[in-house]
Amino acid sequence: MDKIRIGSVGLGRLGLEHAKNIATRIPGAELVALCDIDTEKLHRVGKELGVRHYCTTFEEMLAIKGLDAVAIVSPSALHCTQIAQALERGKHVFCEKPLGTSLEECRLAEKAVEAHPDAVFMLGFMRRFDESYRYAKEKIDAGEIGRPVLFRSYSQDPISCIDGAIAFAPHSGGEFYDMSSHDIDLARWMLSSEPVSVYAVGGCYAYPEFAQYEDGDNVSCLMKFKNDAMAFLFAGRTAPHGYNVETExxxxxxxxxxxxxxxxxxxxxxxxxxxxKECSENFQERFAQAYLHEMEAFVDCIRSKRKPSVSVYDGTAVSVIAGKCTESFRSGKLIAI
Known part of the structure; x- marks a missing residue:
């Protein structure tokens, strides 16, 4: 089979990471197009990676002849619409988390995936592709830790990245969508269960700018799952020591x-x-291999005509839970799921 020809939309920090991986590190894949509204960055990165097509709209990229697949790394609120557009044009789709920032958006994506069963759709929960997390999951599934009692996960961004977080806040959906999606997905995956209730707290402890979006700079939540396991999640945007993701x-x-x-x-x-000991400076450094492995898995699914392990329904489940966390955070109430 010829190389899988991929176009990627969005050249933020993670979009750039995916574009470089597709262009230079994944056998069997070719980055043929880039899409971004920042034309200076678009042409600079495109020239660096040897891309043939430069697009300023998603529709323009979808019209490229011979394009097999797209990687969607655009703002969260655009994900589901772009998923549907790409699938309708016969493209395989990789999309970064979150799937959507509302249940209605997620249902749109589900219907699009269901309407195109021959296409590969994969959601970017990259921690499932991190070697340490995969090893831990194998231990749990083998019964080596007994019955899971508590899942605890911290995700902290370095304070050096706070300007980017503030700029992204108007369309991030809030900290539970933006940062806790990975932790929520890991909890569901490792506990093999779904949450039934959530209570969330937090606030703007250092940056009141987030308050206008009913968001915080540090938030947390406690969940109870159907199998009676507990989960505690913390997301922070002000870590002075660097990028910090830890799980227990x-x-x-x-x-x-x-x-x-x-x-x-x-x-x-x-x-x-x-x-x-020094800390990782950002998520690209900490999860560099996981990002590579997940894109390799996406390309392999296309070539071998199989479905990825992460589905559109995982994306809906996580977005629904993130929404309930956000509702609890804003209302101060225990929310049933």
């Missing part, structure tokens, strides 16, 4: 911890500050 799963027989001490690598620095 407590079972009746054992506990699993993933990156409980965030670190850039295995190097220890001994200097006038003492003995210390």
């Amino acid at each position: 799963i407590i079972g009746t027989k054992a506990t699993l911890r993933i990156a409980s001490v965030p670190q850039k690598n295995l190097v220890e620095i001994l200097d006038r500050y003492g003995v210390r």
Whole structure:
């Protein structure tokens, strides 16, 4: 089979990561088109990656002859409409999380996927492709930790990225959609269950700019799942030490911890500050291999004509839960799911 010809929309931090992976690191794939409204960035990145087609609208990219698939890394509110448009034009679709920022948007995407059963649709929950998380999932499924009791997950962005978070706030859907989607997906995946209730709290502790969007800069929630397991999630935008994602799963027989001490690598620095380890600076660095593995899986699904392990329904479930977390955060009430 010839190379899978892919066009990618959105050249933000993650869009750039996906574009580079498709163009330079994935055998069997070819990045033939880029789409972004920033024409200066579009042509600069396109020239760097050797892309033939430069588009400023999604519709223009879909019209390119011979395009097999698209990677959607655009603002969250555009995802579901672009998914439907791409599938209707006969393209395979990879889309970044969240699937949508409302149930109505997610249903639109579901109907589009169902109407095109021969097309490959994959949602970008990249932590499922991280080697440490996959290893932990195997341990849980094998019964090695006994019955899961508590899932705890922290996602903290470095304060150095706060300007980008504020700029993205008007169309992010809120911190539970923007940051906690990955944690929600991991909880469902690792606990093999669905939540039945959620109570969320938080606020604008350092940046009141988020308040105008009924959002916070640090939020948390407690969930109860159908199998009686508990989950505690925390999302923060003001970590002074760097990018920090850590997860713990407590079972009746054992506990699993993933990156409980965030670190850039295995190097220890001994200097006038003492003995210390550096943290990853951003999500691209921490999950570089996971982003590569998930795009490899997408391309392999197209070539082998199989369905990905992450479905559109996973995306809907996570978005619904994120919405309930947001509702609880704004109302201060316990919300049933």
